[in-house]
Amino acid sequence: MWYSDAIMSPEMLAYPFLFIAIFFESFVLVTLLSKPARAARARSAGAATPSVAVIVPCYNEETTVANTCESLLALSYPADKLEVILVNDGSTDSTAAVIARFADHPQVRIISKENGGKHTALNAGIATTNAEFIGCLDADSFVEPDALHEIIPCFADVQIAAVTAAMSVHNPKNFLQHMQNAEYIFGITFRHAIASINGLYVTPGPFSFYRRSTINELGGFRYGHQTEDMEMALRIQQAGYGIENAPRARVYTKAPGTLAKLIKQRTRWTTGFLRNVLGDYRGLIANTRHGVLGMLILPSALIAVGSGMLLFFFMLYELTRSIVTAISIRAGVPLSYVFMPHGPIDWFYVPINFYVLLGVTTLLASLSLIAIGKRISKTPGAIALGLVSYTFLYGFVVPLWLIRATADITFGRRRDWKSS
C-alpha cells in the first residue's frame, strides 16, 4: 500500500559530522603507520634510571590506596632512585591510618595536610622532593612493574616535558565498566598516535610524568577548573614543549560502576575541557604555531562535543517521529498489528541507507582502533564484552554528560565535587 513520507529527512545535518568522524579515525590510523609512531613503538625499555618521585594524592581513598602504593613499590626500578610520596589531602575516612602502615618504608614519604584540592596535594608533594622526574598516580590506580622503564626513555628528547601512560580499567565487572575499558583502550591508540605528532592536551592522573625542570619553569599545578591534569598539559603545549606517550606503560584505574557516577566524572572532565580550552587556552585553537594540536586536535574535540549532542538529538527525533507516526496513522488499527512485524523477511526491506552505512563505517573504524590499542599496549584480558558494550551503549551515554556539561557552561553553573 502507498503512504507517503512527505517530511524531509534531517539526516543531512548528520552527514558532515559523520564525515569528520571518519576523517579523524582515518587520521589516527594513518598517523599510527607513520614513521614517528613506528619509532615510538620500536623504542625499547631503557636502562637509564634517573631519580623519580611518584606523588599519590589521597582524599578518602581508604579502600584502594594501599594497593596503589604497593604496586608502586613493586616497580622494577632501583629503590634508591624511586620515591613514593603519599599526600593525605584532609581525608575524613581512615586513609590516614591506611597510609600510616607505609610510614617506615624507606621509599615512602607521607604528607598530611588540610584539604585543598588535588592540585594542592600534588604541589605539596613536589615541594618535598628534588627528583628529576615527577610522576602522579591517582590513589585508585595500579601500575605494571615495568611501567616506569617504559616511561623514562620517552624523556630522551629534552623538549619533552611530560609523558603519559597506557590506561585501561582495573577489573571491569559490569557492562558500564566494560564499555569504559574499551573506551580507555581506544584512548591508548589515540594517545599513542597523536603523541607522535605532539597533539596531546591532557596528561591523565594515572601515571603521567613531568620533567622537574619544566615544572620549575612553568610553575606547579593549578586548580584548572577541576581538571589540573588538562590545565598542566595545555600549559606545557602553550610553552612550546612536547608531551610523549609510552604505549606499553600499562596502568589500571578504577572506573565508575554506576551511570550516575560516570556522568558526574565525565561532566567534570568535559566542563574542565571547555572552560580551559575556551578560556585561558583559547589562543591555542586554530593557531598554526601549535601545529596539529591547534589546527586539528582541539577543533576536532570541540566539534565532537557539538556533534555528540546533535547526533543524539537526531536519534531522539527519529525515534520520536517513528513512534508518533506509528501512533498517528494507526487510526484504530490494533496495536498488535502496529508493533508486530508482518510480511516476509526479505533482503529488499533491509533498512540500510547512506546514513546507517556511514554510521556502521564509523563504528567499525572505532572497534578496529580499540583492537589495535589492545595489541600495541599488550593490555591483558578479554575485550569482547567491552566491544559489545561500546557498540550498544557508548553512543547513548556520552550525550548525557555532553548535554549536562554544555548546560553547566552555558548557565555558568559550577558543581560541588569532592574536594580532592
Place this chain on the structure above:
Amino acid sequence: MSIAARNALIALLITVALVGTVAYAINYLNQARITELSAVEDQLSIDILSLDTQFSLLEAAPCDSNASSTTLISELANMGDRLSYAENQLGSDNAQVIRLKEQYSLLEIRDYLITKELAAACGDAKPATVLYFYSNAGDCSDCDKAGYALSYLHNTYPTLRVYSFDYNLDLGALKTFIVLNKVQRSLPAFIINGKPYYGFTSLADLEKQFPKGALSTSTPKL
C-alpha cells in the same frame, strides 16, 4: 609539508574513498531493488496477459477454465509493498519509480477488469473490492492513515481486493479510469464495490462502508 599535514591529506583521501564506496554501495543496493521490482513486474505482466488470453480463448465457457486471478492479487500487493518501500528510499520523484508505478497501475486496472468480467460471466459472488486513490503531493493529510488502514484490512481479510492508485500519476489509462469511476479530487477517495466514499477518519468508519459479510477471513475457493 609536515607529517601531520601529509597524514591529514591522506586521511582526507581515505575518507572520500570510504564515503564514495558507501554511496556506491547504497546506489548498487537501490538499483538491485529496482531490478527486483522490474522482475516481479515482468512476471506479473506475463501472468495477467496469460489470464487475459485464457479468458478470451474460452470465451464461450470461461467458467470451465481454472482461470483465476486470486494468486495475482497477492502478487500485486507484494509488488505494491515493494514499490512503496522503494519510493520511500529513492524518493517519489525518482524517474524509475514513476515508470514502475505507471506499469503497476496499468496491471492493477487490468486485473480489476478481468476479475470483474470473470465474476460477471460466471455469476460468482463479487469479491469485496476497493479502489483507493491517494496523493503524495502533500495535499492529502489523511492518505498515510488510509493507506495504513487498507494495508491492515488486506492483511487481515485475504479475500479483500485493494487497488491503490496515485491520483496525480500522469497516465492516460488511469485518467480514463478515474473519469469512468467518477472519482472526485477529494482525497483519500475509495470506491468500495462501486460505491464512492471520500475522506478518512478511522478504521471503524471505513469498515462500515463495506457490505455486510464482505470482510471475511476465510480463504476463497480457487
